[in-house]
Amino acid sequence: MDKAMSSYEFSQPILVVENLWKKFPGVVAVKGASIKISEGEIVGLVGENGAGKSTLLKCITGVIRKDAGRIFWLGHPVDFHSPSEALKNGIMYVPQDIVLVKNLSISDNIFLGMETKPLLSIKETSRELNIAKQLLSELGIDFDPRIKSREVGVALAQITLIARALHFKAKLIALDEPTSALGPIEVDRLLDIMVKLKSRGISMIFVSHKIEEVVKVADRIYVMRDGEIVAEFNKNTFNLSEIIKAMIAREIKEFFPKEKVPIGEIILEVKDLSDYYGLVKNVSFNVRRGEILGLYGIVGSGRTETALTLIGYRYRKEGEIYVKGVRVNIEKPSDALRYGIAYLPEDWRLALVYLLTIKENMSIPILQILKKLNIGLLSPINLSAEKELALKFIETLRIAPRDPYRKAMYLSGGNRQKAALAKLLASKADILILDEPTHGIDVGTKVEIRKLMVDLAREGKAIILISSELPEVINMSDRILVMREGRIVAEFSREQATEEKIVKAAILKTS
Ligand SMILES: Nc1ncnc2c1ncn2[C@@H]1O[C@H](COP(=O)(O)OP(=O)(O)OP(=O)(O)O)[C@@H](O)[C@H]1O
Ligand SMILES: [Mg+2]
Structure with missing residues (x-):
């Protein structure tokens, strides 16, 4: 010690x-x-x-x-x-990747495993519903416990498990x-709940x-x-x-190792991009070679939806996309990848699982390119080069254990995320959209990933950095776009940007 x-x-x-x-x-x-x-x-x-x-x-x-x-x-x-x-x-464990029984209601998930009730068979009694409501309100949440778990996000799933812990008198x-998947408001609420629980012993x-x-x-x-x-x-x-x-x-000397690199020509231009649901409204922007473009906004502001619409994972209603000055038609993620646009999803753990299971998933094209990284499926010709590549990423991203033969499923949460990032980086795309690339990553590796971003920019790639970590956006970006309610509402240069201005733009309605 x-x-x-x-x-x-x-x-x-x-x-x-x-x-x-x-x-x-x-x-x-x-x-x-x-x-x-x-x-x-x-x-x-x-x-x-x-x-x-x-x-x-x-x-x-x-x-x-x-x-x-x-x-x-x-x-x-x-x-x-x-x-x-x-x-x-x-003793109750609330895991890193929460799994509720999805077809059961919130209330059922709270009581799951209680001997007094024939499990999964009958509907909640009003008594149980009342207890569930009471438990949730003790946690400061006003929420109908009859809602099915699959309808709720991570934040409520956690609170459900905490309510379960309370019910079992943990x-x-x-x-x-x-907190790794929560927005700032939800984080504060969870920390408040923790303090409340503490006061109960x-x-x-x-x-x-x-x-x-x-x-x-x-x-x-x-x-x-x-x-x-x-x-x-x-x-x-x-x-x-x-x-x-x-x-x-x-x-760590420098948490944000941003360096000035030459900024080149516009490589991606998006004009008036809209989806069918009003989550993305007339979004226009461009990004240049060597540039790191920050995209900030509160959870639900449309950042991820914009990225997903851009790469063809969500339906585009309107909008034009130009890559290197040429108009392109992106209908699906593999089109995007063909034009050199690669997307790193917010939930990398899911992405890795999807890679193995769901054919039409956006990650499949990445898998196709990255099969080369998968040492188990190596073609003999590329053996040494590919192993070298895998080892290079293991080193740069400090993936532990340093074993290219380990299956992703046996890596720790953060290391799975790093493996997903390695796959993306190996795709050789020129335009990288990184959605929360340092979520769930330890401080040391965060710095490594940021250094990597600068290196990629120096190579002439364009990076769109979606991040909820304000200091990261401010310190790593050359330019910052702020989104609110599906629109880009402000743009700041690196010199103009301050936390205050950005938060104000992200939260306040101007009209
Ligand atoms: N089921 C498993 N089979 C084989 N190895 C495993 C298994 N679970 C964890 N490991 C290995 O044990 C080590 C510790 O993993 P663990 O998940 O406890 O790390 P952690 O500190 O929680 O990391 P993170 O911050 O990334 O979640 C890692 O090297 C991981 O690869
Ligand atoms: Mg862990």
Whole structure:
């Protein structure tokens, strides 16, 4: 441990984990981790992608079995065989990729697994609905619990699981990157809920790559690196740069390594692009070689929809698209790719899964090009070149483990995202649309990805950067477009742009 704890205001720990180990084929994911949590304590758990955070939480909460070590819960040794056994004992895991039973209502998802009710068979009784409503309103949400889970987004799915935890009287909730898919307003709401739960004596483990959020609500922070707990900070010793240093074992000098590169001719021009649903309204813009064009807006402002309409994934109602001065007709994502426009979807994890399963998915054309990266399907001719390419991306993006033969499904959440980015970069397109490219990525790798963007710009590629992280947009872009309600409402040059101006444009109605 780098830091000893000076004072400790909490009483007896309710959870004690001693020397926990977990191996997977080819990787030791957790190497003798020990942690403690007291009643009503929020403990942050931070670390690089692949550090072992999710694995540790899963071992504690019965999702997977540990290989060695001891877990004490409320003073007794335990080893839960399943998440439901853990939940019955008061421990709830809210995973990184939330899966609700989609055809059940919110209310059913809250009560799932309760013995008193014949499962899935009858409709909710009004009593259950009332309890569900009550639980949701305790969490500050006014929401009809009869709505089917497939209709709700990540934010409400999380809240459903938290309501479930409350219903089962959970004393410990492990939240695995709960904020990575949320917009700023939803993040604040979730952090408020966490503080509320804490005041009721509920303990929480909070995993997040957004260290500032962790620092905001946590009482203590553990830093995990390469399977081990390497540092511990308590509230009065929180220090952002110290925490980051412990995470990545090196210092980051420049979080936004933007460099000036020559800006060339217009490579993409979009005129009056509209979709059929009013989510994209008369969007016009252009982007030049060497330019990083930031696209900012609050969640729902139409940024992603614009990108998806542009690449032909969504239906275009009107609009003209010119690539290198020539008008092109893009009907589907493979057309876009043929004209050198590649899109990195917001949810890369989904993209990777889709790659394997859904034929008409936009990612298939990328897969076709990138098969070369898939070492298992290598043609003998390109063996060394392709392996070299894979290794290059593993190095640049710090994909862990550094093993080109590992299947994507066995990578940690963040590393899957990096693998998706590698696939896109290998597509050799000249126009790259990156939708939230640093979401769910650890701080060190964020910087690597930003450096990569600058390198790509220097090679003469044009980059459209869609990001909700305002400092990232401001510091990495040459020009920034702000969207609101499907329209581009403002444009700022790098010199003009300030956080205040951009937020104002993104939120305020001018009329
Ligand atoms: N089911 C599995 N099979 C094989 N290896 C796995 C499996 N799950 C995780 N790993 C490996 O264990 C290591 C730790 O992964 P883990 O998911 O715990 O990381 P993490 O800290 O949660 O990362 P992230 O921030 O990217 O979510 C990684 O090297 C990962 O590839
Ligand atoms: Mg994880």
